[in-house]
Each structure stands twice: as structure tokens, then as C-alpha cells.
Amino acid sequence: MNQPKRVKRSISGWVVLNKPFNMTSTQAVGKIRWLFGAAKAGHAGTLDPLATGILPIALGEATKAVPQVQDGTKIYRFGIQWGAATTTDDTEGEVIATSDIRPDQAALEAVLPRFTGTILQRPPIFSALKIDGERAYDLARAGETVDLQPREIDVDAISLVEHGTEQSTLEVVCGKGTYVRSLARDIAEELGTRGHVSVLHRAAVGPFHDEDALTIEQLEALELDGRDALLKPVWTGFADLPEIRLDPHQASAVRHGNAVLLTGAGAPVAIDECWASFRGEVVATGSVQFGQFQPRRVFNL
Known part of the structure; x- marks a missing residue:
């Protein structure tokens, strides 16, 4: 016997999700939409599958606020694995170049100011940017040559959190359109070596921060009215x-x-x-x- 069709609810608000590792942003939105039985849902800023952290998910009327939140300042904490460049500029890709050079802490801290302010950045070839209507990552996976022109981005601050011989952890405060994978690649090249992002966590998007975040497991453990009680009002997307x-x-x-x-x-x-x-x-x-x-x-x- 067929299950009765689930009624979609006209519910509005924000779920500030701590997106888990190895889940796409689209999959996360689908999961949250199902948990809330929401008629309409969307997210404010794609987060790579291998990244964790803040993914603001808008339900109902909050979807109208997505552009404002998406344009907000973002904070990322990321690791650079020294000594190897990859096709994707993260751990998912194949190694395409290596280097024996391992920068010391003083050298790393000395180059970071060059990556603040309004700078030009070349996006990763494995990105969602479009070239003649096609996604760059689709072209790259098909083996085609992908030529993405450098773009202006705004980096408010970048700082060293922890330095190690094989990996260093940094934190960046930046504007819309910044690719952390490109930052890692370019910082390594500036230091005369190679590098890629080994771990990536988004700690803030606009007005939403880590302390606001909920996990899928937390939401799954609640009844529907309990989940509703954790929804942030639509106006919180405009707190800035x-x-x-x-x-x-x-x-x-x-x-x-x-x-x-x-x-x-x-x-x-x-x-x-x-x-x-x-x-x-x-x-x-x-x-x-x-x-x-x-x-x-x-x-x-």
C-alpha cells in the first residue's frame, strides 16, 4: 500500500547548518527541507563537499533574503598541506607537482600581507564558474583545457593559527567570490613551494556564526515542533x-x-x-x- 504523500508546509526561517564532511550543499538543503517538511528551501553560498561548517539554509520567505546573506563577509579556517599541488587544489584531486621546500613560520607570516586587501585571484579550474554556459568543473572532468581569468576579490584579514612542517592552519576573513583553495595554492607558490587545502571549515557567513550552528543529528533527534523552535526568524538574515x-x-x-x-x-x-x-x-x-x-x-x- 502506498504511503500518503507528505504535505509540504509553508514555513519560513533560517537553519544555520554545520554542514558535515562529504555532503554537497544541495544534499544538505534537501535533507533539511525534508526534516522540516518545507515547501521551499535554498542555501546562501555553496560549500564544497569536503568542507564543513556554516551553510545557512533558507526556508520559505527567507529564500528572498539569500542574496543579502550570500554577499556577507565570510570566515574560513583552513589547512595548507605543503609540498604538493593537485588538480582541484584540495585533497580530492590528483597530485600534479611536488616540492621539497617547507616554509618556516617567519617566511609564511611575511607573505600573508600580500594576500590582503583587494587582490587578483585565479579561481580553481574545478569550480562552479561557467564558461560559455558550461560549468568549469564539468569541462575539467571531461579533460578539456579550462582557462579562468583572474578576478578581483576582497580579503579583510588573513592570519596564521598554527604552523607545522607539513601543514599550517590559517584563518581568513573575506568577501564574496573568494576561493580558499586558490589562496592555499597561491600562498604556497609565493613561498617557492607547492600546496593545497587539506581541511576547510567555514566559521561564518554574514550574520551567522559557528555558535549559531546546528548539526543534522541534533535536528533528527527532535520532533517537528522542536525543530521549528530552533528556526531563526527571517529578519536574522538582515542583522548586519x-x-x-x-x-x-x-x-x-x-x-x-x-x-x-x-x-x-x-x-x-x-x-x-x-x-x-x-x-x-x-x-x-x-x-x-x-x-x-x-x-x-x-x-x-
């Missing part, structure tokens, strides 16, 4: 942005996509990006221009 609080009439107008004049002492005149709320719920994201809140995306909560 200014908040505009609306009155009932303003909220009604904004929900219909209309701009509203902000009044009262201290009302802002211009803000590039912000979010508007009413009674603690997100109404819209947008900007303030000439004292008016201009909605860009409206939320139905």
Missing part, C-alpha cells in the same frame, strides 16, 4: 543591515510595493541598503532615498 521600523499605515503601503515617507526625529534621508519591519517581522528590503523608503523585495509573513 540598518532596520527601518514602520507604522501600520506605512507597512500596509510597503506591502503593496509603494514607497513611504519616513517621519520623526532622526528619520534617515539616505541608506543604500536596509530592511523595513513592522512588529518585529520583515516587511521588505530596500533603500532610503530623499527620506523615502523604497522597497525592492516584499516579504509575505
Whole structure:
């Protein structure tokens, strides 16, 4: 006898998942969506299968906030294995070059400032970037030559956590589009050796950090109402942005996509990006221009 079809729920909020090793981001979203019975789900920033750490998963209306969270600052902790370069710039690939040189701590710390600020970075050939509509990793796996041009990225800070002869651990605070695998490769080459990422953990994405994270095992151990209680509200995705609080009439107008004049002492005149709320719920994201809140995306909560 066929099992009754599971009813999908219209539920909204964030699951800040500590993605386990050897699971794709798509698989993680599917698992969380199933656990919550959610009608709609997505993630804010792909994390490599061999990486662990923060994968913000949006349910329902939170999916509208994915671009803001995805563009947020990220923190990674990673290991560089010295002495070998691989096709994928991590442990998954084949070794393509080796070196006997092992940098000392002073030399490593001396080159790190060269990898901060706005720098040019060549993405790994095994990446999800598209070339003429095809994913780079699909072309690379097919044996085709992949030529990815260097791109500007922003690295706020990079520091040495622990140094060893065969492996060193670093932490980087960076912006959208940064490939840690490329950082490891380029740092090693700058030191006259070869290297690849041996371990990678994402400790933060935008407003979400390790201390917010839940494991799949923790969620599986709970009943549905217990899981629901751990959902973070949609507005937490905007915790890094200014908040505009609306009155009932303003909220009604904004929900219909209309701009509203902000009044009262201290009302802002211009803000590039912000979010508007009413009674603690997100109404819209947008900007303030000439004292008016201009909605860009409206939320139905």
C-alpha cells in the first residue's frame, strides 16, 4: 500500500547548518527541507563537499533574503598541506607537482600581507564558474583545457593559527567570490613551494556564526515542533543591515510595493541598503532615498 504523500508546509526561517564532511550543499538543503517538511528551501553560498561548517539554509520567505546573506563577509579556517599541488587544489584531486621546500613560520607570516586587501585571484579550474554556459568543473572532468581569468576579490584579514612542517592552519576573513583553495595554492607558490587545502571549515557567513550552528543529528533527534523552535526568524538574515521600523499605515503601503515617507526625529534621508519591519517581522528590503523608503523585495509573513 502506498504511503500518503507528505504535505509540504509553508514555513519560513533560517537553519544555520554545520554542514558535515562529504555532503554537497544541495544534499544538505534537501535533507533539511525534508526534516522540516518545507515547501521551499535554498542555501546562501555553496560549500564544497569536503568542507564543513556554516551553510545557512533558507526556508520559505527567507529564500528572498539569500542574496543579502550570500554577499556577507565570510570566515574560513583552513589547512595548507605543503609540498604538493593537485588538480582541484584540495585533497580530492590528483597530485600534479611536488616540492621539497617547507616554509618556516617567519617566511609564511611575511607573505600573508600580500594576500590582503583587494587582490587578483585565479579561481580553481574545478569550480562552479561557467564558461560559455558550461560549468568549469564539468569541462575539467571531461579533460578539456579550462582557462579562468583572474578576478578581483576582497580579503579583510588573513592570519596564521598554527604552523607545522607539513601543514599550517590559517584563518581568513573575506568577501564574496573568494576561493580558499586558490589562496592555499597561491600562498604556497609565493613561498617557492607547492600546496593545497587539506581541511576547510567555514566559521561564518554574514550574520551567522559557528555558535549559531546546528548539526543534522541534533535536528533528527527532535520532533517537528522542536525543530521549528530552533528556526531563526527571517529578519536574522538582515542583522548586519540598518532596520527601518514602520507604522501600520506605512507597512500596509510597503506591502503593496509603494514607497513611504519616513517621519520623526532622526528619520534617515539616505541608506543604500536596509530592511523595513513592522512588529518585529520583515516587511521588505530596500533603500532610503530623499527620506523615502523604497522597497525592492516584499516579504509575505
